[in-house]
Structure formats: structure tokens, C-alpha cells
Amino acid sequence: MTKFDDLNSIQQEIVQNTEGAYLISAGAGSGKTRVLTNRVCYLIDKGVSPENILAITFTNKATKEMQERVTRMTDGKAFGLTIKTFHSFCAGILREFIYKFDGFDKNFSVYDDSNQKALLKKVINDLKVSDDIAKKCEYHISSAKNLGLDPDEYLKDNRYEPNIDTIVSVYREYQTQLKNNNALDFDDLLLKTLELFHDFPSILEYFQEKYKYIHVDEFQDTNLVQYKILYMLGIKYKNLFVVGDEDQCIYTWRGANITNIKMFIEDFKPKVYKLEQNYRSTKNIISRANLLIKNNISRIDKTLFTENDDGDEVSFKECYDEKEEAEYVANQVYILKSRGVDPREIGILMRISSLSRNIEEKLLNYNIPYVTSGIFKFFDRLEVKNVLAYLSMVVNPKDNANVIRIINVPKRGIGQTTIDKLESISRETGSPLTEIIENFRELDVSATIKNKIADFGNLIVKFNEEYKKKSMSDFAEFVINEAGLKDMYNSKSEEDLDRKLNIEQLISSIKDFEYENENATLIDYLESVTLQSSLEKKDDNEPSISISTIHASKGLEFDYVFLIGLEEGKFPLSRALDNADELEEERRLMYVGITRAKKKLYITRAKSRFLYGRREDTICSRFIEEMGIKVPKRQFGGFSSDYDDFVSNDYYSNNYKSNYNAHSNYSNGYSNNYGKSSFGNNLSKSNYSFDSSYSTKKQEFGGSSNNLNKLQSMNSKVSSSKKFDDFKVGVQVFHTKFGVGTIIKREDAEGNNYVSVDFGKIGVKTLSLNFAPLQILKK
DNA sequence: CCAATAACCTTTTTT
């Protein structure tokens, strides 16, 4: 028996309409994903073979989630169902059929962003393109590819663009080198698939017959090439089921285009459904979201409503600086957790990932476990990329980029001059570098160099042999050991220990993959890694809160959401400020962030922020006022520190300066001699902008308790006052104004003693024991 | 010809 979710009558009707084209244009949290999932199950329940069903999701995370849900709901009857992202769907097709294209074989590499950039840079170098033109190439190649235009077509469409000839020649050469390397970049996965369907009608027909029922989630973020693929696949049976929300289109910078929706309406004449009831969030959250998104001019008006409770008012907290912001967030999270909130229902979201660092440090401080997504890029780490390049070199020997990357890693005494020489031989003979290096005996170079190349060549030969014999994880370990990729990092420095840990982590990720995917090959692993870009976390970790970019939080939901860094220039980003379209996209992004919250939304900003090596005073984000949140008009400057919250949630209610010193003291490790006589006047650059010296360790996967210990020992160095000893964490107190509360935090600075008290409904107050009218009720 | 060091530049979001 298929177990369907609860559905309202419209949702129900949508799910049971199985034939024909449908467009579900619906707001955030209205159940789009739920409807799509249930429809897939309904089809299976009705007897449609899962083999005939395709569901396209936006992220790998969403793929996994939907797969699990459908499997659970259908009692495992979903076997053979295809749920994939566009890119992995295309990659799968191309593994099978790329041999149809001259020069490619099934071992092709998929280039991620950094590989792509590296190749482009090399091409620019090869063609000796001047700097100013070079800067424009990336943009042009990417827009060409997003529109599905080859170099000639792009040239024709952009005849009047300055220097277009040079730009297009770079594009052309870039494609040539990709081909020589038997490699495809992300966009090529889509483009080559389209080309395949176009050039080989029998293959297209095969897939049209196979995927009689097609579903697409997050349709508003598809680009033209993706639409064309959908069109070709779906035009025969016209069973296309597409869901999306124009207000959540946040990937236009990657070519996403909502005119896809208009084209879909014209091409398929779908039945259109609108869902406007939100089942996720409280009334307060929804009304703020509605107020914000109304500020976008170029949008079809729709207003979300909900029958959920009013819930708590959205809270807005202006902090003094990024340290205090982090402290505030960590403290609030601590309170939520101590009230029994499931950590997995807490999310901290941000526009730019660089803001996460401070938050992570404070969370470590509080001993709050967290996972990050879209922030710590495991596969971008140099030591990890090096291992992958070695493996990729063996898998796809035609790819010169790998060889160039690792020929001198670890240092073998082979420098740029030698590499250039080898490369020119490769160009002239048309043989890949691996081949040339393996046949080092024929090289015309000095004896010393030849020896060095010989060592490397012999290594490659050995790898090629073992690759055939060993399992992929054994092979990876073999490569790491033989090439000395871990021995490179043998110093006792924290960085080196980290690097070695990452390499070990990589090995276990390969083992996991091996275990989870029977019959999978190293090719599959490498592909999944480039398509995922972040390390999948295992479930057996302790329940953690999430830190994420808003982009990466697409489609997710949390009971409690913190949106941090609401400052002009940061969110909205400065680049978007003078461009109406980009500004609207920022606003949509904010809208997505707000609508992730189910129960309560906390918004914060820092009045002064240290970022990119500079400290800057900030201006409150325009989105705050657009949401109808009143910002207290208080001048920045001096040490006045009472900033009222939108709700009465004044955190550091007393003099911030002394409080700040409290932080300085433990961040530093030992006390400084300011605080008494210099009260209120020494917030000079020097004692203000220092940073604690420990390195942040990301808790994306186990380990690194190291850091915690370090922080804990720092904490213990805080000088604790002998006075007010009874005001400990957990003690119940009475305040003349706020009533009964519980101490959740105690903090002592020179001469001042602070407690944070949770007064339940009233909120949390930080009070100075020296002044506050507090009495102990119960110890 | 290669490795280590010093100056320099650029900071968004991700399949």
C-alpha cells in the first residue's frame, strides 16, 4: 500500500491528474515538492513502471531526500525510478553514448569550476590574450554556453561587441583543449546531451519512450539549454509536470531564466495550477515575506497566506560588530537547545559564506555541534584535489590538465620549462602527456631532467597496472602511498595534520561510495565528486544545527532560522546595488531565506564588520525596512550600546564597552590591562581589530576536537570574580521588572559581572550583577 | 632550471 501524505483538495486533484502537461506555479512552502513526490508515487501506485518516470531535482541533496521519501511511501516499489539533477542525468546518458562524438570516450572527465578556470587561464596564456580582454572571456563563454551557442553562433550574435574575435577564439580554443583532454565542463554535460538528441534521433526516441512521465522541481531556476533538453524529451508524450516559484528564482547568474515558464506554456499548453496556502511558516513570518517581495516590480503579484498560528514576531537584532553578532546567535541557539529544540531544526543562513567563520568559532565556544553546507568545500582543498588529479590521470590518460597539475606534486624538480617542453611535444604529436612521459626514453632532454621524468613515468606505468587489479579504495591508497601524497605533509603543524586528515577522509569517502554503490567504478566516484562538490555527511553524527548559504538552503526548512549579515553591500551585495535586476534577485534570495523558517525567524546585522582584511562601518540592509521592521534610528559611534530590538530582546543591555573587553580577554588568552581607568575611550584600532590566533576547523565531518580543547582552555583563563559566586548557570532568579528567570550564562570581565537570564516569554536579558535588581530564588 | 620569498591583487551565490 502506498502511503500518501496529507494533501488539500487542490493538491489532491493535481496529484491524480496523471496525463498531460502541468505547471504548478506556487509560493514558498505551499507543498510543491510534496505534490511532486506524491504524484510520482501515485503514478507508480496506478501501475506505471518506475522505469518510465523521470524526476529532475535541483540539488543532489534534494535528489537523495526525494529518493528516500518515494522509497518509503511506495514500500520499495519505486525500483528503477530515475531521480537525478540535470547534470547527473546528462552525465549518465553521455557515459553511454559519448562515443558517438569523435574524440571522446566513456572515460571522459567532468571539469568542476576550478578545473574549468584553470583550463581557461591556460588557453588565455597559450593565445597570449591581453589582460583586459582575458577578464571578459569567462563571462562570454559562460553566457554563450548558457544560451547553447557554439563559437560561430556566438560571434554572429555579438558582432558589435568589442574584441569579440579574440574572445571567440579563446572560446574555440577552450573547447578544442577540452576535447583533446577528453573532458567536459558542467555546461558541456547539458550541451553535449542536447547535441546527442539532435544528431541521433534514434537515441532521442529511445529516451522519449523510456521517460514517458517527466517531472521537474524548481523549474524557475532552469536555463535555456535545460529547457531544450526537456522539450526534446517531453514533446512526444507531453507528460511534463513542472513546479516552480518565480519569486524563488535565484540562479539567473548561472543562466536561469523564467522565460522558460512562458515558453513551456506556449509549447505545451499545460494546465496551470496556483497554490498560495503556505503550510510551513507562522503568519508573522509569511507576512514579513509578503511585505518584502512586494518590493519587486517585475513580478506577477501573488500573496501567500497561511492558516498556521501567528507565532512569534520576527526578531531583528542590531549588533555592535561581527563578534557580538556571533555571540548573540550562538547564545540564542544555546537557549533553544536548552529548551529542548532539536538541533536539526535550527538553521543559520547567510548571503556570503565568509560570514560563517565567526559563527563557527562561537559555536565551538559554546560546544554546539554544527554542519555546514555550501561553505566548507572539501573537494576544493589542495591536498584533496591533488589526489583526485592523480586518480583522474589514470582513469582518463588523455587529460593533460591532470598531468600538469601533479607532475611536480610532490616536488620532483620538474619545473615550468620542462612542462612547456613536454606540452609542445604533446601538441605537435597529438599524443597525450601521459604517453609522452611513459615513453621518456625517447625524450630529447638533459640527463638529470630525463631521470626525473623517468621516475614519474615509471610511477604512471605502475599505476596503470594496479588500476586494473585493485578495488578503487585500495587503488587510491596505493596511489597516495606510492606518490607520497601524504608524506608531503609530515610537519607537526596544525595545517599539515589537517591536510593528512583530509586525505584520510577522502579515502573513507571512497570506501563509503564503494560500499553504497555496488559495481561502481572509480570513474563513477570521480564524477559524483565533481557533481557534488561537498562531502556527504554521515547520519551517525550527533544531531547538529546547520550553517548554510541561502543558495544551498533552497528547498529546506527549519523550525528556527537565523539570517545574519543584513547589511547594505553584503545583503544585498554591493555589486547588485546599481542594477535593478540583480537587486531583485537579492530580494528573492532574502525571500527564500525568510521562508525557510517554520516557527521563528531571527535576523541580525553587525554595525561594524571586519571582512576581507578591513573593518568597516555598515548600513542596515534595505530589506529590513521593506519587511516593515522598524529600525531604531540611533547614531553609530561612541559607546552607547543600548540598541532596542524590534522585539524587546535587548541583549547586552548595559555598557557594551566593558562587555567587549570581556570578550577580548578570553579571545586573547590572557587579560589585557585596559578596562578600569580607560573605561570608555580605548576602542582604538589596535585593541579592536586583533583576531584570535587559532585556526577555524570546520566540523563538516568528525574529528578536530583539538580546536574545542583549545577554546575551552581559553575560556578557563577568563578571570572569574569572587563576588556574586551564587549566580551560577541554572540558578533561578527574580528581577523586579522581568520577573522569574533562569541564569543561562555567566560572564565576568574586569570589575563587571554579567549573567544572561532567560525570562521565558519576555526573552533573554544580559544583566550586570553590579547594577541589576536580581535576587536568587532557588539554587 | 627550480625553489623560496616578496609584492600584489581580489574578494558571491553552485550544478
Added chain:
DNA sequence: AGGTTATTGG
């Protein structure tokens, strides 16, 4: 602050 490139020293 961090990564990349130009310069110098070996």
C-alpha cells in the same frame, strides 16, 4: 586575509 604572480637567490 588569502591566493596568485613576479622576483630573487640557490
